[in-house]
Amino acid sequence: MNRFWLRISSFFLLLLFLVLAGLGFSVAKLVENSYKDMVERQLLHDADMVVKSVGGSLFSNAPHLQERIREWYGGWDVRVTIIDKNGKVLADSSEDPEKMENHRNRPEIRAIFDDKKEYGMALHRSQTLGYKMMYVARPVYDENGETKAAVRTAISLKEIGKVVDQLWLNLAIAMGIAFLFSGIIGIAMARGITRPVEEITRVAKTLVKKDYSQRVAIRTKGELKELSDAMNLLAESLQSQMEEIYENQQRLSGILNNMASGVMLTDLNHRIVLVNPAMENMIGIKAKDLIGKFHIAAGKSFGLSQLINRSLTEGKSIHEEVHVYFPKERILDVYIAPHVNIHGERKGVITVLHDITNIRRLEKMRSEFVANVSHELKTPVTSLIGFTETLLDGAMYDEEVAKKFLKIIHDESVRLNRLISDILLISKVEQEGLPLKLEEIDMVSVIEECVDTVQEELTKKQLQLSMPERGEVRFEADRDRLKQIILNLVSNAIMYTPPGGKIRIDAADRGEEVHFVIEDTGIGIAKKDIPRIFERFYRVDKARSRNSGGTGLGLAIVKHLVESHHGKIHVESEPGVGSKFTIVFPKKQNRIG
Known part of the structure; x- marks a missing residue:
């Protein structure tokens, strides 16, 4: 921007120099010409005086004429020369006429004798004196009106040159001073004009760099003030708009980052532009590894890619369910809609995925529950x-x-x-509508109470029961719910253990936890059935359990009661060998209120 005021100043100074130079040259030439005209008129006046002062008798006596001319005009700066019509010099105020050459062919003399002019004027080098002079000639007439001689007056151009040179020097000094002061004023004006422009440009550059806090601080007037005010207004407007945009972006980012649904934006080139964290979790791939990739990379699902391609091609919204198998099997509710800009032009598609795997599983379980009930x-x-x-x-x-x-x-x-x-x-x-009545209890004593309840069944099947060693294992629990857990597990062990089999019950204090174990030598559970044994109405041996009076809800109740005590249950089983249930309870329950 500094070059701008330099360019303005340079252009102004150049223009000022040309104007002043042209004006000075014109004035100098005018003054020079005026001075020359004045000298020419003065020479004519002097020639007229000589014509009047020289009588007719003097022309017939050349020596006497020379003497008079020398006497009258020898001290002048003006040289006086009298020439007859043949060009012979009759008298000269500065030189000896006898030694002077014929002047008939001199321009000023030819103008008198040949051209019959009233006067003749010429500028040329003097052959006698050796320097340039101005010559003016006047005719001298006889009594018949014929030109009989010419009176020539001359002055050295050195004198004129000195005057003209002094004139040029004075004009140069005057123009230089004018140029200096005008240049200073012009540069100051250029700086005064460009400084606000520089400041406006600086603010504009900061706006480009997204710094909207800068303002034009220089006070100006006129159009520059209007421009400065407009720039400040623009900066304020941009700052307000960018703050609003940033706030909206933060809101949108917060929504996208925290929503449970997966969101993906795909451009017209079928490449991924944006994914949110929920989408990352659904497909098991980080956003940095997805951006710029083809949408087939998201989920690696041919069905999902087909729907996105269809929406990109047809420009229509699509709502369908899709099964994906990477990184694990899921059922997704897919909604795809075109993404358009403010001009209504399609820029891609937005894909929203809802993981409805659990919903479908619950619907299936609900359906199975109704059917089983x-x-x-x-x-x-x-x-x-x-x-x-x-x-x-x-x-x-x-x-x-x-x-x-x-x-x-x-x-x-x-x-x-x-x-x-x-x-x-x-x-x-399941609805957490069953409050726990927590108290500190001894698990060993609760186990003994439960065993007494089923002692008749144990005796009937001749089962060998191993009880925990005598000692207290104390922790916080609901006594009735704990008895339900133990009775259900002991009853199942009795039910599925053949006569003469063994059942082992153990309880141990593990510091911050209490472990309860019940192990039997019953029919066991197949590996494929273990994940489902806690489902409602799920039976490993349907005929036997129903005939024994089982409802198919025992283990589902056990699991929920264990979880209500913030515990965990683990199963180990092998068909024909037996099963082992391990429950881990925390010693202290979190109390609310």
Whole structure:
């Protein structure tokens, strides 16, 4: 920007120099010409005086004429010469006429004798004196009006040159002073004009660099003030808009970064432009490894890529479900919509993914639960109806048959009541509607109470039971819920262990935790079934468990009760060898309120 004021100053100084030089030259030439004209008029005046002062008799006596001319005009700066019509010098105020050459061909003399002019004037070098002079000639007439001689007056151009040189020097000094002062004023004006422009340019450059806090601080007037005010207004407007844009970006970024749905932006070249953290988690790839890649890299799903390609080609919104298998199997609800700019031009597509795997699994579980509940309820209800109808049809008069049927009806009613109770219990537990009554208890004593409850079944199947060593294992828990856990696991161990088998129960204090273990030598669980044994109504041996009166909800209840105590349950099992359930409880429960 500094070059700008230098260019303005240089141009102004050059223009000023040319104007002053031209003006000075014109004035000098005018003065020079005026001075020459004045000298010429003075020479004519002197020639006229000589013509009048020289009488006609003097022309006939050359020596006397020379004497008079020398006497009258010898001390002048002006040289006086009298020449006859043949060009002979009759008299001269400075030189000897006899030694002077013929002047007939001199321009000023020819103008008198040949051209018959009133006067003649010429500038040329004097052959006698050896330097340039100005000559003016006047005719001298006889009594008949004929030109008989010429009076020439001359002056050295040295004198004129001195005057002209002095004139040029004075003009040069005057013009130099004018140039100096005008240049200083011009440079100051240029700086005065360019400084606000430089300041405005500086502010504009800071705006380009996204620094919107700068303002034009120089006070100006006129159009520059309007420009400065406009720049400051622009900076304020940009700062306000950028703050608003930044705030909106922060909001959008916060929404994108914290939303559970995966979002991906794809451009018209089928390349990924943006992904949010939820998308990273869904597809198992970081954003830095996705940006710029083709959209097939996201999820590595042909079905998803087909939908994105279709939306890019047709420019339409698409809503479908897609199965992906990388990095793990998922069911995704996919919504794809065109991305357009403010002019309505398509710039790509936005893909929003909702992971509905758990929703679909829960829907499936709900469907299976309804079906299982219906099936489980239908069996005892059918039995009750069937045996009741049989009794009503006359079987009740046969005391032995009636007693047998009534016992079956009683057992089925008990089973139905137990099933309904378990369904209500697991519903309450899942909804966290069953508060725990926490107290410090001894697990060994609770285990003994539960074993006493099932002692008859143990004896009936001749099972060997190993109890934990006598000693206290104390921790915080709900006694009734803990008994439910232990009874369910012990009952399952008894149910699935063949007669003569072994069951081992253990409880141990592990510092901050309490470990409860129940191990049996029963039929075991296949590896493929282990992940599902805690599902509602899931049975490894459906026929046997139903015949034994099981509801299929025992282990589901156990899992929920363990988790309500902030514990963990682990299963190890092998078909034909047996099963081992390990539960880890924290000694202290988190109390709220």
